[in-house]
Amino acid sequence: MIRIASLLLFGATLTAAQCPQVHIFGARETTAPPGYGTAGSVVSSIISAFPGATGEVINYPACGGQSTCGGVSYASSAVQGVAAVANQVNSFNSQCPNAVLVLVGYSQGGQIMDDAYCGGGDTNEGLTNTAIPISAAAQKKIAAAIFMGDPRHIPGLSYNVGTCQASGFAPRPAGFQCPFASNIQSYCDAAGYAIEYGSVALTFVKNKVNALLSGSGGTGTGTGSGGTGTGTGGGTGTGTVAEWGQCGGIGWTGATACQSPFTCQVINAYPMSVKQPP
Structure with missing residues (x-):
């Protein structure tokens, strides 16, 4: 059973005896109901790997203007999400300074984790402050970050995993470097992230934790920008490729990773696009 540190959401204070060794933060995708969303399976696997570990849902709108999530614009939701990540991570770290932390986010959830952990602002959403909002003390306790379908994706970053060579709909600027690159894996080319990359992500997190x-x-202070990772979701020449990808986002007209006889068609920019047979 997943243990959720919900006490923090109500302003309760944890004692040293109640603090876990490992604590995972999870952020859901756009329009997903409150909870971990698609990130849940990865969060669950990490919690199960560390006895006594706890998990915490990032409390933010996860909206893109839809009535089902209150009509909050995507930009406002993302900005609120970045603030929520920083506030919750900093709050937990102040109460449990020895706990090792892990960040997991899918789609918009990956974007807010990326912005909060790597800084640099997000002009796509009106976030002009380029400082990293997570405190220096908390930064030192973050062992790993897993971004899945991150709209901030750009090709060439050292922590990219997968075959996607397109940029997301809210891409990082050219030449961007995250100061914690060695602690991150960013997966971009499949909707079945938990199936195709779940074990890869878990192994990475376990080693880092x-x-x-x-x-x-x-x-970590990695700043490399070469390569696109070592993911296995690209399939083979027989056409057995991953069927989903968010890398292109709004305005995407076709990904470079598609293999014959597949063609690429955008069906929904939030949270993903799909590769379909012709």
């Missing part, structure tokens, strides 16, 4: 718990890991 265990290193930090043992004192041999750090917060």
Whole structure:
């Protein structure tokens, strides 16, 4: 059973004895009901891997103007989400300063995790402050971050996993470097992230968390920008490719990763686009 540190949402204070060794924050996608959304399976697998670990849902609108989520614009939702990530991470770290932290987000949830952890602002959504809103103390305790279908995706970042060579609908500027690149994996080319990459993400997180718990890991200062990762979701020449991808986002007219006999058609910019047979 997933343990959720819901006490924090109500302003309760944790004692040192109540603090877990590992705590995971999860952020859902646009229009998903309150909870972890698609990120839930990855969050659950991480919690299960560390006895006593707890999880916490990022409390934000997760909206893109739809009436089902209150009509909050995507930009406003994203800005509120970045603030929520920073506030919740900083609050938990202040109460449990020794706990190792993990960030997991899908779609808009990946975007707000990316913006909060890497900084740089997000002019696409009107976020002009380029500072990293997560405190320096909390930054040191974040062992790993998993972004899935992140709209901020751009090709060439060292932490990209997958075959996507298109940019997201809210891309990072050319030349962007995240100061915590070595702690991140960003998956971009499949809707079945938990199926295609769940075990890869879990292995990455376990290694990073265990290193930090043992004192041999750090917060990372990687700045590499080469390569697109080592994911296995690209399929083979027989056409058995991943069927979904968000990398193109709004205005996407076709991804470079599509294989014959597949063609690419946008069916929904939020949260994803789809590769379909011709």
